[in-house]
Amino acid sequence: MADNTLQSSKKNLVADWDRLAKVFIRPEDDASRATLIKYMERILFGLHDFLKTHVGITEAKSLGELSKNYMRTDINEDPEKKLADVIACLIREIAPHAVNVASPYFVGHMTSAIPFFMVHLKTIVAALNQNPVKLETSKVVSIIEKQVIAKIHRIVYDFGEEFYLAHVQNTETTLGVFTEGGTTANLTALWVARNARLFPKNGFTGIEREGIPAAYRAHGIDRCVILASRLVHYSLRKAAGILGIGNDNVIPIDIDSACRMDMEAFENTIEKIKSESPETCILAAVGIAGATETGTVDPLDQMADICRRHKIHFHVDAAWGGPTLLSKKYKHLLAGIEKSDSVTIDGHKQFYMPMSCGMVYFRDPHILNVIAYYANYVNRRGSVDLGIKALSGSREANSLILDCALKIMGSHGYALLIDHGIETAAGFAEEIRRRPDFEIITDPVLNILTYRYCPKKTRDALARAGKEKKCRISRQLNRANRDLQRLQREAGYSFVSRTTLQNSPGCEEDTVVLRAVIMNPMTDMKVLREILDEQENIAKQVWTSVEE
Template sequence: MAFPPKILEKALYLTIRKGIPITLGIKSDRRSVFFRGEGNAAKWGGYERTSRFFGLHIKGKGSMDRTSEAKRRELVANRETLKRIFIMREDDSAKATLLKYMEQIFFGLQDFLKDHVGITEERSLREMASRFQNSLISEQPEKKLAEVITELVEDIAPHAVNVASPYFVGHMTSAMPFFMVHLAAFVAALNQNVVKLETSKIVSIVEKQLLAKIHRMIYQQDDAFYSRHIQSVDTSLGGFTEDGTLANMTALWVARNSILNQTEGFAGVEQEGMFAAYQALGIERMVVLVSQLGHYSLRKAAGLLGLGNKNVIGLPIDANNRVDVDALARAVKEISADPKTRIMAVVGIAGATETGSVDPLPRIAEICAEHNIHFHADAAWGGPTLFSEKYKHLLEGIDLADSVTIDGHKQFYMPMTCGMVYFKNPWAMDAIAYHSTYIARPGSVDLGIKSLAGSRASTSLILDSALKVMGVKGYGILVEHGIGLAKQFAKEIRAREHFELVTPPELNILTYRYVPARLQERLKNAEPKEAVRINQCLNALNIVLQRDQREAGKSFVSRTTFRRPPEQGGDVVVLRTVLMNPMTRLRILKEILDEQEQICQTKLGKAFGAIC
């Protein structure tokens, strides 16, 4: 009888963190874990996880370095003091003060990043949470700005995550070009609201030009097309959003409204709602098709748009982690034969979050065109691959998509957050147009007419400026570094005795896991039930390995779980690396593997041997 995965994970955790040497046994209820030599049995959940802190009743004294009552009494809020904290164009003193504080922030953070070589320091979340238990806002000002900045630099930054470290290779966040900080400060100081022309003016015009530039990178239309639409008040080539989630939602929103649009006796889904729309079309549901590696934002969008997230149908993937196009074709044929169901969209992935894989976009486009289905390409991660002459062929067929999502804060290396959505048809976004009496009036050029956001910062200025500084060539070099490094890392993993490469890289993401050499041959020849048991043990091992390495604070890889049926060995927990930091080198990745080997062989080996 196999041990439940959670019990295996807990057993390893207790051995390492609590120092309890154990040999496992379980009762028929599959819940009781026995610790031989301890003289008692402990139920799952009987011990706390020290890494969890949410929901705990923690006693604390408040925030770090709280200002004394005496000093706080000296600070008073009145019109004169408030006037001094606003930027006044005619006040040279205010300009000097602003410069002083900007230097304090920039230089302080620069020193922090230089000195803070690890990923995060060892202070636990529980300990930090205990210091932030104050729920009261002080009546009068509590601190001077200089003190607040000092607190941010000295008390907050050191306890944040150093995502700029070349050893931070676990998520889609990385070091930024230094000028991004200056551009972000400019955008904050300008404080434009781009949804309406009255609060943005030229910024909206610049944004429309930028949308045309990236639209052209994707769709490669001719000069006449862009001359007509680049500054058109009637059409839209796309739009900026807060992130990729909202970009995906916007694309599906357009797809839904285009199907459930106004017809005789029906004013459209935006006015009458989903129930009336389904009645008007004589259907009972709408579905979205995507591979099982589809981003969870698609389920969020389905929930918000009234489809219900269970109607995002995950399709099987092939050996290369791409959607099985034969399964897609069968699903489209079967669903299309059901008069009560409509396919709202098919989503092709151009850079899966977990594996970096790219779906066969040309074949998906062919299936969608045959059945008149909206084809959306989620290129939130992989979109900038188009900048690389060497690798842009990996996104072949993206120009056939009806809509495309790309994120700015991923491989455009922008600060958080920036998403974009593009449409092949310049009139597509008419399906989501909204008007008001005070902004976004009919006939106006306000960008907010065809946008979910009611307010939005001018982050497009950051990307527009970055493209001028970096150029196609500069971004292409970054893309090629990441993909090339991923190939080198895959080769290194294959060469190591105790590691298994699970998903080879197509772009710059790969997954692997620690598998002791003695188990590799057993797993290869195991019957399904035995393979499930071995994988459960390996899952527990890799979960604790990833957690232990993260808490050590020197380096970071993430982890995910690939869902597989029992006949294929069951679920598999893998370690995941995202190689986008241009400062990350193969030498650093070898150090990360060395650290993982050391953790497993010196800290986990004995416990793992007792369990498996």
């Protein structure tokens, strides 16, 4: 909270053992219990009431102005505020300047409203404070985590009852891992793929122990690469950097006109590497199920077949699109995901969990042995210590939240959310098409679409223009769309994000686009029309003179 408020409310507070004991011991009398319940009420209802009446996205105060209030870097020796004051301040002073991601008018990112019960579940998880890294600090929670992992594994791979009975509580095998988010889930998948591919042989004890130069020598290679569409999330490049593969070695494969990885380009790249660089090892190929920028889905089925033929680890980044598998109506959009070797799914995206929760699943229940780490004080062999085959050490028991959410919602409840997002995005695309001032750039496959402000007259001019003029107009359009998005964000009533899509090779100007992510069940066509109306009004200010 702002430094000046801290100063003004500071009154005779001291840190001593009496007070500390009160913080740690459960309230023993009715009065203190009532006080704590009152605080919880303020968080649950005070914050939500506030956000409900405060319909916008955020207060129109600039970050520069805000940061002036947060310059103090010393920590007070004595306490500065009581819990009640801290909560009041968070609700009244911080929340208005944070981002109301729960607003139906916030359709710009993969962060949105969460069901109300998630706040209760998060509170229980904090109150229990279990640490699934080891059985000794989680007990039944570790077992529940294995069960939830098996449930999600089943919606991806559907291996049948016998398989899941054999593995759900098996301490020797692992079907998946909880991670902090999609980034660490992708990193885990590539870590496993790397270690599995550069396996121990002829006295070489494995890449995890001996490192990259020894692994490359033992396997007679001089380079590893990962193949992914150029729309792949940057976390895959990050993972390649961390794993010593080098992010230049994430080879971008061209996409087709529907933003899906081009299968001919994919196979040609594999063939070329194999014939021209026999010392290059293709460590993995990544298919996207819900690209971050466009929401598009790669041809997973074909990719899987190609990968099998060439013995390449096939990872699917379904951080966004994974829960689509719960929708009977739309799960076909991810057909082929069941042939993958590993799959990333985020809990804090379309499972509507609070920040943050990632997961990664593996076809082979034994493959995670290649990243196993043991420690005598924790993570013992043959135990349910979930830290053995995981990137994280200590972490919160997110699996409890997902387990409860699945029970509260049922797969059908989640399917309703997924269906709403996909169908509303399709309706939004129709509305954009109806308006002469806008142009769809990428149609929605799931619930993400991109479009731009581009008046009909300008579109016609672009179609007629030669190369140079086309570039000039495109630059003007890019500037206008950038300004339009910024002005709408700054006004604080609604939020649509912006990205730049790379044009196909040979075309010089990349395209600045507006990006809408429709995941909030309260976002309906009325809201979306208002957002477009606002954009049309803003555009009148930013679109002054363009040659047409």
